[in-house]
């Protein structure tokens with residue numbers, strides 16, 4: 001029965017705890033999809049190593065943190081398989097074969113990689129492992145023959161590259177071994193930082209973490225950037241580029257209320273403090289049960305490790321079957 005369900009593979013680099021941007025961009029979708037699909041969730045520690053040389057402890061420490069975020073957000077280990085990338089060597093093996101099907105210049109043209117190279121000031125000194133991580137990501141996805149990948153929109157170039165590799169592999173061996181996949185984006189794909197920067201990110205210090213305390217949430221909402229020209233309550237205000245409205249777009253459940261608030265704000269007469277109070281209430285209601293579940297799991301690390309160990313064993317079984325097929329298709333099955 002479960003084999004009829006679509007297969008999902010997705011995950012996150014383990015460089016820090018997850019925040020509301022992750023929640024809106026992909027985590028919320030994953031929590032819903034786990035009922036309809038067979039979902040594998042990858043703790044991407046190997047990928048995180050590619051740009052954290054010398055900071056490997058940050059990567060390994062955050063494996064548990066991200067696992068706690070998944071469990072806290074409502075990922076149910078009976079429905080989803082959570083596993084650790086570095087503990088599935090079959091993924092590294094598959095990466096090795098896929099690497100022959102892509103050129104260095106194609107990797108350099110990947111828009112996500114290009115942007116990350118710029119952000120990290122690598123210039124020409126790009127670690128080879130970093131440059132090829134889209135191929136390792138393609139291995140993550142194809143090892144599970146996943147057809148759906150819930151991700152934020154910054155990951156779309158990775159999906160495109162994965163599908164190129166799938167087509168290239170299948171045409172090279174003349175058989176349909178690997179499966180193409182589709183990105184599944186959430187309705188609101190990107191949340192700005194609370195400071196108005198385009199992206200919420202831990203390193204920019206503009207994020208609200210899933211484990212944030214009630215007080216942290218309130219302070220973050222109060223710090224949010226609105227319309228700098230909305231000086232008096234009666235002034236007309238601008239909704240576009242207003243961080244509080246970007247958040248209400250993601251978290252206000254009542255669409256009519258949201259439209260009325262926007263109209264009122266544009267006309268003038270609606271105070272920022274009223275909007276912020278409403279947003280704070282929504283965020284508190286959303287994150288309180290998340291924080292409680294996070295604390296419960298954090299108090300039982302042994303149980304979290306059991307979940308990860310069992311998930312990783314299951315993931316290895318699936319990935320090793322695909323690697324077997326890939327190697328056989330390439331004639332790398334001398335002893336069978």
Ligand code: TRP
Pocket residue numbers: 009010011012013042044047136137140141149151155
């Ligand atoms: N690149 C993703 C990130 O930056 C993590 C990741 C690794 C991933 N492998 C994946 C996401 C496969 C989706 C599918 O967080």
